[in-house]
Amino acid sequence: MSRRVVRQSKFRHVFGQAMKADQCYEDIRVSKVTWDSSFCAVNPKFVAIIVESGGGGAFLVLQLAKTGRVDKNHPLVCGHTAPVLDIDWCPHNDNVVASGSEDCTVMVWQIPDHVALRSITDPIVVLEGHSKRVGIISWHPTARNILLSAGSDNMIIIWNVGTGEPLITLDDLHSDLIYNVCWNRNGSLICTTCKDKKVRVIDPREQRIIAKNFDEPIALQEMDTSNGVLLPFYDPDTNIVYLCGKGDSSIRYFEITDEAPFVHYISTFSSKEPQRGMGFMTKRGLDVSRCEIARFFKLHERKCEPITMTVPRKSDLFQDDLYPDTQGPEAALDPEEWMSGKNADPILISLKDGYIPPKNRELKFAKKNILDNKPPLGPRRSYSTCESNFSRVTMEELMDEIKSLKVIVQSQERRITELENKLSKFTNGTA
CATH class of the missing domain: 1.20.5 (Single alpha-helices involved in coiled-coils or other helix-helix interfaces)
Known part of the structure; x- marks a missing residue:
């Protein structure tokens, strides 16, 4: 008799589990805009969700620990004049988030640690350069203040958020609507998918395509799913790909290896209700004491439900094999270094003692570099700069001063x- 050989993998028994009702975020009017982004972005401090809003576009920002029912009058982040289509937290500052909108603009926002008393309506900077709606936003993984945006004008713009200026404009590499854009690990290349059914690997600084022919895939996986859009999330620490179908009710996950057949199906997490969007927590925000290797934030019609992915282990000790050093919050490069052609891998941190997010870093900025933490040069300050900084002083500091x-x-x-x-x-x- 032949015995079936089972592939050995520490992730073979990873299982998903939805959080209890008191750990969800209830009474949220999730956006009904027909767009293919995830509608949700999370980091170790906040969860941000694109919501329905009259008279413009808005998204909701909640403190991660403030679960339960959300007050209907909870302040919003609202400055766009048309619906918000995509949002993304800055990987180097947990209090900074960017948004793209149908109004053809990109806005960058400062979110205070304390609960805002009224809606945030003044962005740090407004980036204008697209002629049609902006549906894709993505921060550079290793360079400070570098932000990518892609619009329905088939154009990609890479910005220096610190100066509000476009660094690179890619306006002739795509002949049709851009579906998605992502950076590689060190931010030297971008990969795009397009309505013309082509995948392009692009060197943005040289403004040229370096690979486009993907006729022969190294692996092919049939998906038993509807025609809805698949939202892929890749974890480089575990080499696991999670596929979440928008409008589907499942999360399928696969392990990627260097040897054939390269893609190994692990399991599927299924629930009763379909997801309208999905947020994916950075590794810094996970609970290592519970052997949690991933956490999703599933959007329903009226709530956001966290889902944890866990490796079953009996030991209470830190599991080094599950948590290699991971990407930390510090940038490895300045914008000028990246533009000059320099590359750098992410600066890694250990999660052995857990991760505690730093307090809100106030943006005391000079005109040249908006997201820098350095104070303005020279003693002179304009009234508008002082007013902008004053509006961001934390409530605790105000109380101490009083x-x-x-x-x-x-x-x-x-x-x-x-x-x-x-x-x-x-x-x-x-x-």
């Missing part, structure tokens, strides 16, 4: 009273 001012006022009142008493003695001739 308390200190109150102490000063009280001490001055006591001193004034003492002086008045002394003065009255002089005027009455008693001194």
